[in-house]
Amino acid sequence: MKSTKETSSTKEQLLQTAMELMLAKGFTAVTVDEICEKTGVTKGGFFHYFESKEDLGKAVLEYYWQSQVQMVQEMPFHSIKDPLKRLHGFLDSFADRARDPQITKSCLIGNFSQELSSTYPGIRTLCDRKFSLFADMLKQILDEAKQMYAPRSRFDTRGLAEHFIAIFQGALILSKAKQDTKVIEENIRHFRQYVETLFKRGRK
Template sequence: MTRSNKSAETRARLLEAARDVIRAKGYTATTVDDICSAAGVTKGGFFHHFASKEQLGVAAIAAFDTMAGALFGSAPYQMLPDPRDRVLGYVDLRASMIQGDVALFSCLMGTTVQEIYATHPELRAACEEGMSGHVAMLARDIEAAKQLYAPDAHWSAENVGYFMQAALQGAFIFVKVKQSTELGRECLGHLRRYLETILGQPSSDQTKERTQ
């Protein structure tokens, strides 16, 4: 392995360790030592790549955002021709992911920003960029579904996208509070039913068109 490849691998391990340790312990409780231990990297190796925990946090959020974009951008529901089905398919996928250790399915950005929004402006800005970008991705399908099924509705696709993320982040919080992944999935079940209501049920003619 070349030196540049080894350096890139070390940096990747630090980013992955920050992602997982911060989701498990929170940003404030996570130390550089914790991250180094999880990554199998010396403290000297850490500071070779990052000047501070905050700098690593910003980079970890950017990496998490890229990973999430690839995951949801290539998810099977994206192939569905009907935008309403894609909106609901997104919720179904998020619900299916709520299992096992909460640190492995919760959002790094949501976990981080709850603690640091008033104290670490660079981290908050990174979280805002990533989370709002994700909402914009959802809003494209929500708007297309609105035009088909609820063109006269007074709500905006963007606001519904933010509501979806608020429900999702809230579900993560209550999974932590109650130690119940089942409760998290039930919360998203209610979100799905709400979306079915505001987007309306496809008419029989629309159903025929979708299946032809």
């Protein structure tokens, strides 16, 4: 019988491999056989951890989300006290990642949303939930900035947070079509400039 540590290690290996393959090829194109071959896990072993490929997809999405949360938590902007400057730091951190050639310019949540929304409603719901959590994260910074600075125009911070998600996800798609990651950086810059117009320089 495998120990708890060995079981956890095998499951994480399956999740990591599946995540990498699905980021590169999509959910549908990746087979259970391919994942088993790359990890050295038998098909019976695979189904010990996951009841179905859909079950795997949900687990991979959660695994990916946790990795992204950790990535955001490690970004340096959190130490900035001024919320507007912290927002700029948030955007700059994402722009820096767009410039880093070692980082994959893809989002599993966005990819799954496009590929699986009409065929796997459970996965679509999970994608929506993760986007909502990300919007909450950004909304908190925007709320603090709105409290400290008098906005030049009335705006909904939740809507603005979702606007960034739409811009970022669209930029990822466009960068793939153009094979140019500068598209991501440019769109983040445009969003930052737009946000600047919403706030006055002086505090309330």
